[in-house]
Amino acid sequence: MDKTVNQKAWFLVLPVFLVVAFSAILPLMTVVNYSMQDTFGNNQFFWNGVGWFKELLDPSTDLGGRFLASLGRNLLFSAIILAIEVPLGIVVALSMPRQGWTVAASLVILALPLLIPWNVVGTIWQIFGRPDIGLLGYTLNGLGIDYNYVSNEFDAWATVIVMDVWHWTSLVALLCYAGLKSIPDAYYQAAQIDGASRWAVFKAIQLPKMNRVLLIAVLLRFMDSFMIYTEPFVVTGGGPGNSTTFVSIELVKIALGQFDLGKAAALSLVYNLIILIVCWIFYTVMTNAGAERPEKQGGA
Amino acid sequence: MARIDLVDLAHSYGGNDAPVESFALKPVTMTWRQGGAYALLGPSGCGKTTLLNLISGIVTPSRGKILFDGADITPLSTQKRNIAQVFQFPVIYDTMTVGENLAFPLKNRGVPRAEIDTRVRQIADLLDLTPNLGRKATRLTADAKQKISLGRGLVRSDVAAVLFDEPLTVIDPELKWQLRSKLKALHRELDLTMIYVTHDQTEALTFADTVVVMHDGRVVQSGTPAELFDKPEHTFVGYFIGSPGMNIVPASVSGHEARIDGHVIGLQRDYGALPAGANIEIGVRPEFVHVAAPAAGLLSATIERIDDLGRVRFARVRIGDAKFAARVPPGFSVPDNNVGLVFDPARVHVYADSRLVEGVA
Numbered sequence: 001m002d003k004t005v006n007q008k009a010w011f012l013v014l015p016v017f018l019v020v021a022f023s024a025i026l027p028l029m030t031v032v033n034y035s036m037q038d039t040f041g042n043n044q045f046f047w048n049g050v051g052w053f054k055e056l057l058d059p060s061t062d063l064g065g066r067f068l069a070s071l072g073r074n075l076l077f078s079a080i081i082l083a084i085e086v087p088l089g090i091v092v093a094l095s096m097p098r099q100g101w102t103v104a105a106s107l108v109i110l111a112l113p114l115l116i117p118w119n120v121v122g123t124i125w126q127i128f129g130r131p132d133i134g135l136l137g138y139t140l141n142g143l144g145i146d147y148n149y150v151s152n153e154f155d156a157w158a159t160v161i162v163m164d165v166w167h168w169t170s171l172v173a174l175l176c177y178a179g180l181k182s183i184p185d186a187y188y189q190a191a192q193i194d195g196a197s198r199w200a201v202f203k204a205i206q207l208p209k210m211n212r213v214l215l216i217a218v219l220l221r222f223m224d225s226f227m228i229y230t231e232p233f234v235v236t237g238g239g240p241g242n243s244t245t246f247v248s249i250e251l252v253k254i255a256l257g258q259f260d261l262g263k264a265a266a267l268s269l270v271y272n273l274i275i276l277i278v279c280w281i282f283y284t285v286m287t288n289a290g291a292e293r294p295e296k297q298g299g300a
Numbered sequence: 301m302a303r304i305d306l307v308d309l310a311h312s313y314g315g316n317d318a319p320v321e322s323f324a325l326k327p328v329t330m331t332w333r334q335g336g337a338y339a340l341l342g343p344s345g346c347g348k349t350t351l352l353n354l355i356s357g358i359v360t361p362s363r364g365k366i367l368f369d370g371a372d373i374t375p376l377s378t379q380k381r382n383i384a385q386v387f388q389f390p391v392i393y394d395t396m397t398v399g400e401n402l403a404f405p406l407k408n409r410g411v412p413r414a415e416i417d418t419r420v421r422q423i424a425d426l427l428d429l430t431p432n433l434g435r436k437a438t439r440l441t442a443d444a445k446q447k448i449s450l451g452r453g454l455v456r457s458d459v460a461a462v463l464f465d466e467p468l469t470v471i472d473p474e475l476k477w478q479l480r481s482k483l484k485a486l487h488r489e490l491d492l493t494m495i496y497v498t499h500d501q502t503e504a505l506t507f508a509d510t511v512v513v514m515h516d517g518r519v520v521q522s523g524t525p526a527e528l529f530d531k532p533e534h535t536f537v538g539y540f541i542g543s544p545g546m547n548i549v550p551a552s553v554s555g556h557e558a559r560i561d562g563h564v565i566g567l568q569r570d571y572g573a574l575p576a577g578a579n580i581e582i583g584v585r586p587e588f589v590h591v592a593a594p595a596a597g598l599l600s601a602t603i604e605r606i607d608d609l610g611r612v613r614f615a616r617v618r619i620g621d622a623k624f625a626a627r628v629p630p631g632f633s634v635p636d637n638n639v640g641l642v643f644d645p646a647r648v649h650v651y652a653d654s655r656l657v658e659g660v661a
Contacts, residue, residue, distance in 0.1 A: 189358050190391040192378040194452060195408035204404070208394040 034265035052266035063263050070250040078225040081164045085221055089172025096177055110170040122234025125163040153243040160232045160244055172217045179210035219282040247271055302368040302460035304332040309364035311350055316362040324350045326517040337487050339496045339508035347517040348497045352463050356385045368460045384453040385463040389470060390445035392437045399433040402451045423451045426486055442470045454486060461493040480506055501541050513537045535654045538583045544614060549622045551582045553650050558582045561620045563599045568645045569659025578652035586625035588647035591615050591639040598640025
């Protein structure tokens with residue numbers, strides 16, 4: 001059969017192409033363009049080659065120092081919230097009811113923090129933690145604990161971390177709960193008959209059956225926390241000093257605060273690249289974990 | 301290793317106050333001896349899995365008691381009952397190797413390492429799993445997975461009983477035969493009490509030395525395969541076991557005679573004292589009735605079709621409105637649609653309200 005050749009079919013792709021071009025390709029190319037140049041305002045640009053990228057990776061320069069420090073803070077932040085939210089989410093999921101009206105009730109309650117807009121979450125905690133009028137800050141200080149997230153670095157970190165745990169543990173818990181619900185009863189019955197302890201049931205049945213959803217949870221929480229901006233910006237504004245300035249906050253400072261478009265463009269490209277690499281690693285790990293198909297056994 | 305006694309055991313998923321007629325398992329009292337191979341046989345929904353889960357402790361009975369060697373274990377949890385159970389679908393601990401899967405029940409009970417090793421090796425050997433011992437269990441086929449489940453059930457030497465809940469459902473027909481005979485061999489070798497739930501009569505009859513037939517939450521008969529075949533105590537047993545099942549036809553019976561459609565069939569025993577008002581039927585297995593050329597003195601029937609099962613042919617016939625199956629003797633060619641039926645009087649049973657009536661010799 002002869003293939004019909006009709007080049008007009010390309011017109012069908014055109015709308016999508018235009019949308020993608022204007023929404024993704026052109027802005028990205030603009031950023032690439034900026035990253036190679038320096039500007040002193042007035043719409044005057046000077047060619048700088050890979051200069052910004054060199055500076056970015058060199059901790060002795062101002063730009064590199066700020067970028068690497070904020071990157072370090074960001075990784076530490078992600079590590080801490082993952083270390084708290086994943087185990088906590090599992091514990092919450094395990095202690096959730098399995099049947100009855102309490103299931104719906106606890107699902108709704110868990111989902112509530114997820115529905116609150118980010119800047120509202122930030123505002124809630126900003127006020128909640130204030131030593132003068134906030135319930136949390138006032139109570140802590142009333143108990144004799146010197147708590148002030150505006151002036152104390154540790155308090156600022158603690159506030160931002162607790163806020164993130166409050167906001168996002170539900171997501172991990174809901175994902176784990178879905179994983180737990182998919183385990184057939186026969187597994188629990190068999191484990192009972194095999195005399196497994198509660199811990200053995202968790203280790204041998206629940207954790208392995210949850211590992212797919214846990215991977216997704218870790219990926220989502222890592223990406224989200226790595227790109228975090230709104231909540232810490234609203235609560236601490238990146239301070240005290242630079243102590244809670246994460247990469248995205250630093251980026252906004254450089255781009256909009258100082259209007260250093262070249263530096264900001266270079267930083268955002270590297271930032272983007274890191275996220276892409278992490279995504280790719282997770283994607284590879286996840287698809288490999290799912291590729292375990294039963295193979296034919298030898299003999300028998 | 302234990303004798304198992306069920307005393308007035310009953311269960312209702314609707315609670316104890318539900319009417320007895322709605323119980324998933326109606327009150328049953330029976331004794332299973334240590335070392336026996338039992339099969340619980342019945343159609344889906346007859347209560348056999350409920351009975352099994354009551355014994356293993358997954359379900360707590362609404363009424364009655366379960367005794368292991370005379371000791372009441374009804375309130376004990378599954379862990380404390382010392383029971384092994386194999387489920388319909390393979391249950392595999394994903395992260396463990398085949399060997400670790402088999403060792404799991406022993407490890408949980410603190411059995412010494414060396415003993416675990418010997419026992420696991422022995423069971424793996426019996427089930428042909430030895431080449432796979434070091435492999436991850438998730439990567440095996442459904443057959444092999446179910447063998448691991450079986451192995452976990454058999455690995456403990458001290459269990460009161462091993463319970464099987466239709467364990468061969470997921471297995472290919474060809475392997476089914478192998479595994480079934482393997483189970484039978486394991487039973488002889490390990491001297492364990494085994495209780496096997498199935499809806500497949502071949503499976504039950506080949507595996508068990510005592511088959512317990514259940515119907516609608518009741519145990520209708522418990523006996524050897526031969527007893528179930530020769531002397532079904534309930535019409536249900538008659539037609540559920542055997543292929544084709546027993547012929548059950550309404551008849552009027554008095555003394556040594558049964559009448560179907562006005563035709564008299566001789567009986568070997570005397571049924572003088574039948575309960576008044578009961579629904580009387582006679583039952584005879586197709587194997588013990590054969591078709592012959594129509595003749596005076598023979599019950600006449602019309603042939604609907606002949607089923608050729610290879611070694612034996614059965615004629616599906618009609619007597620009035622009643623359907624009936626009868627053997628076609630080798631070499632007998634059917635002249636036309638009308639035949640006579642020849643009964644073996646010793647094999648004709650009489651049922652009153654579905655229950656067997658023992659005649660007087």
